[in-house]
Amino acid sequence: MKIVVCIKQVPDTAGGVQFNPDGTLNRAAMLTIMNPDDKAGLEAALRIKDADPDNVEVTALTMGLPKADDVLREAMAMGADKGVLITDRVLGGADTWATSSTIAAGLRNIDYDLIITGRQAIDGDTAQVGPQIAEHLGLPVISYAEDIKLEDGYVTVKRQYEDRYHMLKAKLPCLITALAELNEPRYMSPGGIFDAYDEKEVTVWGRNDLKDLDDANIGLAGSPTKIAKASDKVRKGAGETVNLDPKESVDYIMGKLLEKHVI
Amino acid sequence: MDFTLDKKHEMARTLFKEFAETEVKPLAQETDETEVFPRETVTKMQKAGFMGIPIPKEYGGQGCDPLTYVMCVEELSKVCGTTGVIVSAHTSLCCDPILTYGTEEQKQKFLVPLAKGEKLGAFALTEPGAGTDAQGAQTKAVEDGDEWVLNGTKCFITNGKEADIYIIFAVTDIIEGKRGPQKRFSAFIVEKGTPGFSFGTKEKKMGIRGSATYELIFEDCRIPKDNLLGTRGKGFGMAMHTLDGGRIGIAAQALGIGEGALQCAIDFVKERKQFGRPISAFQNTQFQLADMATRMQAAQFMVYRAAEAKATQKVYSVEAAEAKLFAAEAAMAVTTKAVQLHGGYGYTREYDVERMMRDAKITEIYEGTSEVQRMVISGALLK
Numbered sequence: 001m002k003i004v005v006c007i008k009q010v011p012d013t014a015g016g017v018q019f020n021p022d023g024t025l026n027r028a029a030m031l032t033i034m035n036p037d038d039k040a041g042l043e044a045a046l047r048i049k050d051a052d053p054d055n056v057e058v059t060a061l062t063m064g065l066p067k068a069d070d071v072l073r074e075a076m077a078m079g080a081d082k083g084v085l086i087t088d089r090v091l092g093g094a095d096t097w098a099t100s101s102t103i104a105a106g107l108r109n110i111d112y113d114l115i116i117t118g119r120q121a122i123d124g125d126t127a128q129v130g131p132q133i134a135e136h137l138g139l140p141v142i143s144y145a146e147d148i149k150l151e152d153g154y155v156t157v158k159r160q161y162e163d164r165y166h167m168l169k170a171k172l173p174c175l176i177t178a179l180a181e182l183n184e185p186r187y188m189s190p191g192g193i194f195d196a197y198d199e200k201e202v203t204v205w206g207r208n209d210l211k212d213l214d215d216a217n218i219g220l221a222g223s224p225t226k227i228a229k230a231s232d233k234v235r236k237g238a239g240e241t242v243n244l245d246p247k248e249s250v251d252y253i254m255g256k257l258l259e260k261h262v263i
Numbered sequence: 264m265d266f267t268l269d270k271k272h273e274m275a276r277t278l279f280k281e282f283a284e285t286e287v288k289p290l291a292q293e294t295d296e297t298e299v300f301p302r303e304t305v306t307k308m309q310k311a312g313f314m315g316i317p318i319p320k321e322y323g324g325q326g327c328d329p330l331t332y333v334m335c336v337e338e339l340s341k342v343c344g345t346t347g348v349i350v351s352a353h354t355s356l357c358c359d360p361i362l363t364y365g366t367e368e369q370k371q372k373f374l375v376p377l378a379k380g381e382k383l384g385a386f387a388l389t390e391p392g393a394g395t396d397a398q399g400a401q402t403k404a405v406e407d408g409d410e411w412v413l414n415g416t417k418c419f420i421t422n423g424k425e426a427d428i429y430i431i432f433a434v435t436d437i438i439e440g441k442r443g444p445q446k447r448f449s450a451f452i453v454e455k456g457t458p459g460f461s462f463g464t465k466e467k468k469m470g471i472r473g474s475a476t477y478e479l480i481f482e483d484c485r486i487p488k489d490n491l492l493g494t495r496g497k498g499f500g501m502a503m504h505t506l507d508g509g510r511i512g513i514a515a516q517a518l519g520i521g522e523g524a525l526q527c528a529i530d531f532v533k534e535r536k537q538f539g540r541p542i543s544a545f546q547n548t549q550f551q552l553a554d555m556a557t558r559m560q561a562a563q564f565m566v567y568r569a570a571e572a573k574a575t576q577k578v579y580s581v582e583a584a585e586a587k588l589f590a591a592e593a594a595m596a597v598t599t600k601a602v603q604l605h606g607g608y609g610y611t612r613e614y615d616v617e618r619m620m621r622d623a624k625i626t627e628i629y630e631g632t633s634e635v636q637r638m639v640i641s642g643a644l645l646k
Binding site for chain 1: 269320335
């Protein structure tokens with residue numbers, strides 16, 4: 001059983017956000033973490049491995065700057081067996097289309113039974129890359145997984161859906177997108193960290209290692225999405241707490257709304 | 264000479280810091296207040312692999328180096344001195360001597376569950392009449408057929424009652440030396456629940472109040488002959504060598520407590536306003552912080568050097584003694600200054616620095632007082 005988990009190194013929102021002049025994120029300048037949905041996806045894969053350690057292999061795959069090596073080492077320190085880093089200057093500035101085209105090409109180089117991605121990354125919040133990869137590879141996709149069960153070549157997934165959930169069953173190979181609510185990811189282990197640097201390997205692929213990939217579909221040039229403007233969220237003020245009885249509160253709020261010409 | 268950490272040690276620090284902030288810090292004040300041993304945290308540390316960091320993988324450990332272990336104790340102690348010493352006493356004083364002196368059978372039977380964190384360890388040398396003068400110990404072990412019979416009392420034992428496996432030092436032989444009769448000690452592995460082994464009073468302490476500190480009582484306690492650790496009669500040297508390692512752990516605890524207090528002080532002085540400005544704007548505050556930071560940085564270098572010495576040298580008594588002496592005194596001074604910078608608030612139990620100052624004090628006392636460290640260091644200078 002071979003599982004590939006696609007992970008992304010995203011800005012740590014606690015550390016502030018910085019942009020390039022073209023509106024894309026300046027990833028090199030920011031503190032980073034493993035995207036939370038992806039981490040839950042990795043944990044789900046590692047739990048499958050825990051149940052059958054000799055027969056399950058987990059590969060973490062990412063596309064990004066060379067420093068995305070860090071997030072792969074983190075995945076391996078949690079228990080993933082291998083890491084794959086797709087990195088090349090010509091791949092930079094990719095939107096979801098170019099990213100999913102590139103990652104799908106990377107996945108064609110690997111044997112897999114199951115691909116897990118996070119639902120969406122906290123930097124772009126599109127939730128498009130996972131399903132797009134499945135389309136490129138012609139795989140069934142089950143998104144928003146809250147629970148994953150594997151048996152006899154099939155996967156059964158509890159899929160979150162507004163006020164209810166779906167139980168979906170798909171034949172392997174398939175692609176699942178995971179929610180952060182799926183589980184509570186484990187910590188790295190100290191020995192796992194040593195293994196991640198001393199024993200395990202990250203395979204690095206550039207553009208030329210990727211097959212069946214049209215240059216029209218990669219990088220900033222191959223991205224149909226054009227960013228008009230991007231900015232950091234404007235921070236809200238501290239707010240005001242008023243302790244009055246209900247009638248006085250209403251009067252107070254109405255007064256404020258009139259004062260600010262809202263009504 | 265390189266003072267930077269490599270990537271794996273940086274990542275290990277990230278892990279320890281995240282764990283400490285998430286799992287340990289929220290409980291630190293309550294642990295101190297209630298004096299309850301943080302069992303749930305120990306279970307979490309077991310799952311996270313923190314209970315056997317420097318122990319080889321073949322014996323259930325993580326296979327990391329002493330520096331990684333030291334960084335774990337440091338980061339835990341930044342938020343909770345109690346949690347730091349639980350790991351330190353378990354690892355340095357119980358796992359380490361079994362790894363160093365144990366037979367293969369002893370390692371499989373005792374070290375593997377200890378390093379996996381399934382069992383907790385402790386070490387007992389001190390007795391009511393024998394602290395720094397460890398030679399004054401009275402606990403005896405007598406051979407009887409296939410067993411050893413232990414009688415005596417140990418006191419101030421960290422992880423007492425909570426631990427499952429204890430390293431006990433007892434007098435097994437008396438030989439005629441040049442200056443009259445001399446005691447010869449041996450070390451034994453004793454499991455909790457062994458008939459004749461019970462616990463006396465729990466100490467009510469000034470600091471590290473969640474750490475369980477107990478008296479151990481042995482009354483005709485019979486243990487299998489196979490539980491003799493190392494060579495009969497060589498126990499004193501084994502205890503001293505074990506304490507060299509233990510002192511690096513306590514130095515790391517002191518380092519963490521001091522660094523934790525420094526961070527609290529930095530956060531506080533930026534918030535606290537007097538005379539219309541934050542007290543961080545006053546030069547006295549700035550200079551105090553500068554002195555505190557410099558001292559803790561020096562302590563960190565010494566503690567990391569001692570950890571490196573343990574990894575690469577057979578004997579590291581002086582490095583360990585220097586690190587513990589300096590880090591403990593730095594922690595005491597820095598926590599005291601942190602309380603002072605907090606003013607009246609620092610004297611209340613609402614603020615962490617009050618606890619940190621009480622926790623720091625023990626690092627100047629246990630596993631060899633600062634005076635003992637000075638004896639070790641000067642002894643090496645003058646020999």
